[in-house]
Amino acid sequence: MNARHRAGGTVITANRLPDGRVIFLGPGGWSEDITAATVATDAQELRALEALARQSVAVYEVVDPYPVAVEAGPDGLLPVKLRERRRLLGPSPGAETVERS
Amino acid sequence: MYRYDGWDAAFVRERIARFRDQVARRLRGELSEEEFRPWRLMNGVYLQLHAYMLRVAIPYGTLSAPQLRRLADIAERYDRGYGHFTTRQNIQFNWPRLVDIPDILEALAEVEMHAIQTSGNCIRNITSDPWAGVAADEIEDPRPWCELLRQWSSDHQEFTFLPRKFKVAVSGGLRDRAAVRIHDIGLRLRRDRQGRIGFEVLLGGGLGRTPLLAQTVRDWIPGEELLSYLTAILRVYNRFGRRDNKYKARIKILVHDLGIERFRQLVDEEYAVARDPDLARFAAAEIARIRPFFAPPPYADRAADAAASRHLAAIDGTFARWLRTNTAPHRRRDYAIVQISLKPPGGVPGNMTAAQMRALADLAERYSCGEIRVTAEQNLVLPHVARGDLPALWEALETGGLATPNLGHLSDIVACPGLDFCALATARSIPVAQAIGRRFADLDRQYEIGPLKLKMSGCINACGHHHVAHIGILGLEKRGRESYQITLGGSGGEEAAIGRVLGPGFGAEEIVDAVERVITTYLAGRRNREETFLDYLRRVGLQPFKDALYASV
Amino acid sequence: MPLFKHGRFVEDPWLFLADGEPLPSEGMIVLSLARPTGVEAPTLADRDGWLGVRLEPADPLEEVVPWLPRLALVALAFPSFTDGRPFSTARLLRERHRFTGEIRAVGRILVDQYPFLLRCGFDAFTVPPGPALRGWRERARLGPVYQPDSLGEVRSIWHRRHPELVSAS
Numbered sequence A: 001m002n003a004r005h006r007a008g009g010t011v012i013t014a015n016r017l018p019d020g021r022v023i024f025l026g027p028g029g030w031s032e033d034i035t036a037a038t039v040a041t042d043a044q045e046l047r048a049l050e051a052l053a054r055q056s057v058a059v060y061e062v063v064d065p066y067p068v069a070v071e072a073g074p075d076g077l078l079p080v081k082l083r084e085r086r087r088l089l090g091p092s093p094g095a096e097t098v099e100r101s
Numbered sequence B: 001m002y003r004y005d006g007w008d009a010a011f012v013r014e015r016i017a018r019f020r021d022q023v024a025r026r027l028r029g030e031l032s033e034e035e036f037r038p039w040r041l042m043n044g045v046y047l048q049l050h051a052y053m054l055r056v057a058i059p060y061g062t063l064s065a066p067q068l069r070r071l072a073d074i075a076e077r078y079d080r081g082y083g084h085f086t087t088r089q090n091i092q093f094n095w096p097r098l099v100d101i102p103d104i105l106e107a108l109a110e111v112e113m114h115a116i117q118t119s120g121n122c123i124r125n126i127t128s129d130p131w132a133g134v135a136a137d138e139i140e141d142p143r144p145w146c147e148l149l150r151q152w153s154s155d156h157q158e159f160t161f162l163p164r165k166f167k168v169a170v171s172g173g174l175r176d177r178a179a180v181r182i183h184d185i186g187l188r189l190r191r192d193r194q195g196r197i198g199f200e201v202l203l204g205g206g207l208g209r210t211p212l213l214a215q216t217v218r219d220w221i222p223g224e225e226l227l228s229y230l231t232a233i234l235r236v237y238n239r240f241g242r243r244d245n246k247y248k249a250r251i252k253i254l255v256h257d258l259g260i261e262r263f264r265q266l267v268d269e270e271y272a273v274a275r276d277p278d279l280a281r282f283a284a285a286e287i288a289r290i291r292p293f294f295a296p297p298p299y300a301d302r303a304a305d306a307a308a309s310r311h312l313a314a315i316d317g318t319f320a321r322w323l324r325t326n327t328a329p330h331r332r333r334d335y336a337i338v339q340i341s342l343k344p345p346g347g348v349p350g351n352m353t354a355a356q357m358r359a360l361a362d363l364a365e366r367y368s369c370g371e372i373r374v375t376a377e378q379n380l381v382l383p384h385v386a387r388g389d390l391p392a393l394w395e396a397l398e399t400g401g402l403a404t405p406n407l408g409h410l411s412d413i414v415a416c417p418g419l420d421f422c423a424l425a426t427a428r429s430i431p432v433a434q435a436i437g438r439r440f441a442d443l444d445r446q447y448e449i450g451p452l453k454l455k456m457s458g459c460i461n462a463c464g465h466h467h468v469a470h471i472g473i474l475g476l477e478k479r480g481r482e483s484y485q486i487t488l489g490g491s492g493g494e495e496a497a498i499g500r501v502l503g504p505g506f507g508a509e510e511i512v513d514a515v516e517r518v519i520t521t522y523l524a525g526r527r528n529r530e531e532t533f534l535d536y537l538r539r540v541g542l543q544p545f546k547d548a549l550y551a552s553v
Numbered sequence C: 001m002p003l004f005k006h007g008r009f010v011e012d013p014w015l016f017l018a019d020g021e022p023l024p025s026e027g028m029i030v031l032s033l034a035r036p037t038g039v040e041a042p043t044l045a046d047r048d049g050w051l052g053v054r055l056e057p058a059d060p061l062e063e064v065v066p067w068l069p070r071l072a073l074v075a076l077a078f079p080s081f082t083d084g085r086p087f088s089t090a091r092l093l094r095e096r097h098r099f100t101g102e103i104r105a106v107g108r109i110l111v112d113q114y115p116f117l118l119r120c121g122f123d124a125f126t127v128p129p130g131p132a133l134r135g136w137r138e139r140a141r142l143g144p145v146y147q148p149d150s151l152g153e154v155r156s157i158w159h160r161r162h163p164e165l166v167s168a169s
């Protein structure tokens, strides 16, 4: 975890258009791995990220990108809000009849 | 069961071709998400918390063995090996990829299934009594009427862009088993003195943030006039329902704002001119065509061995309790309705693995004329089981983990997917349901408690029907944490009632104890075992429960 | 705005006037409902040339009904393609008021809505210029439908299953 990740801030998330999976915007493009995400720490950085995300919408890569506040968790970045945490972590253990592969 | 003719098949094929084209245009960027959304929803596709979700219709809750097997195939091929039965006679798959969905729809069409209008602001999948055709108190099988409505509402030219979703339920029994009072329109089948079939029409029910029970808008509409009358209701709604605020857009709000009298007057005026003799003739002709599909199966006379189950029950207590809780009287004395609980202790309410689906499909073919039903309480039904076959069936169900004898008891919990899957959720419901199921796993204790309906929803939208549960739990978010609010005294079906909120919510780690205290309060206060939870609550009100849950703090 | 009619794009002979614009002495004009029902009513009643009215979804239909015999076009506005009110309005115009002139969909509509619009009585569609035009040429078609429609133009599935009922209607 780099210093930026430790400080927390805002990342951009979306769903990938063809399969709907949760992704985060980073310097290398979109990734399912939040640790690869770019963390914006001020309004200007966030605007730049949002502009990039809009481009991805325009080329039909992603659906409905939006900003999510994150903080440093024990194992890396963790969204602040309950809903976004669940979205990152997936269903609770045992909430699917069949174990996740 | 209804079988498609060439036209039904052609209709579904055309719908899939159109959706395949829409998906392709979406992926090429020719449709924006906004432009794509209505078509995606009207084909049952949501974008949920982690992935797309596909909701497949089980029209009026009737399913054949090959159809259930096909659902198993889809679960394995495109999902994670299971499906989730909902409270509206649908099944949901949580992990399909958008690009695969047209193929999934083709696979469904091969067994005469679809996902048409399982979402969107249109007339949704028509629901009905899971005991249709076999219940002892039935006036007439409601399913031909449901099928008529399914066809009439599919791609309806006028009512596909309504202010909000529109749910219709049809009940054919003397007792309501289709929860007609919590639907936008509830239809209760009636027969007049001349023996003609018609309907009582109830209007404006629904749960969500403004829970309201439907009121009777018309005591009697002759069957063949039904479509014209519904056209009148929907036209009034389509023209005058609110479109500025999606929380006030359901028909119940319009009925509530105008008052039922004024609404009835508007509908009657519209009906007087909208009455369409052609539509009545087509409806009558279609009903006559459809009815034979729902003729009773060729039952073998099984009176000779009907006593077998009684004999086994006399010597085997485990079988006896299953017989008591999970079977119901069939209209034939030598047959029974068998209910399959999808609520094993610690399980996910309504979930079924592909292996279980296949096993149950086999059992349905062997013991239930190939038929399965889906209930609004997230359970399944084998509707035509000879009493003589009950011991063998029970043994097979036990092996498959499908014989949990808890129907209508505390651990037969209804729960929506909640924050584990749903994009709108404010709290999880599945882990809480699992924890309650485990806490009360002891069957003898559940039987001691008696009939009890516990239902929970992961947000105010109330898909888990918590408002009409004896004990309802609503998951909310309070200051970044999950908080669970208890409502007591709701009831679905015949004596429908909306539950009342007990007080402030409980944290995730407190809610199971809170439910336990509700139960112990009841057990300590009831007059005797005959006084059910609901009877007791209606006698004493909320106060003893408030005292038990909040007085100490 | 390109106009789609009878399966192809055609010239639009109509002039849509904004509320402040003066009335031309002749020509085919379309006005908002406020004008024929307002102070200009006498002028319009005497005017030569074809008249059309544009209705917003919330406009009261009763007000336009007396004018229908004088109208050759009713344009129904879609502020958004999810606003389904004009579907009902079109059916009422056709089926109840027996309006036989053009019913035109203007505003935001999608080609995917074409089968629904057509069966409610719309017979002309304005389409934004650009890529949507190709979509309309390729996709504006009708598949199998269940509901008989009182215009009698579409053979519904129910018609085909029960041909004996067709002559009766």
Ligand code: SF4
Residues within 6 Å of the ligand: B416, B417, B418, B419, B422, B423, B424, B425, B426, B457, B458, B459, B460, B461, B462, B463, B464
């Ligand atoms: S009640 Fe809320 S959380 Fe549960 S399924 Fe419905 S919308 Fe989702």
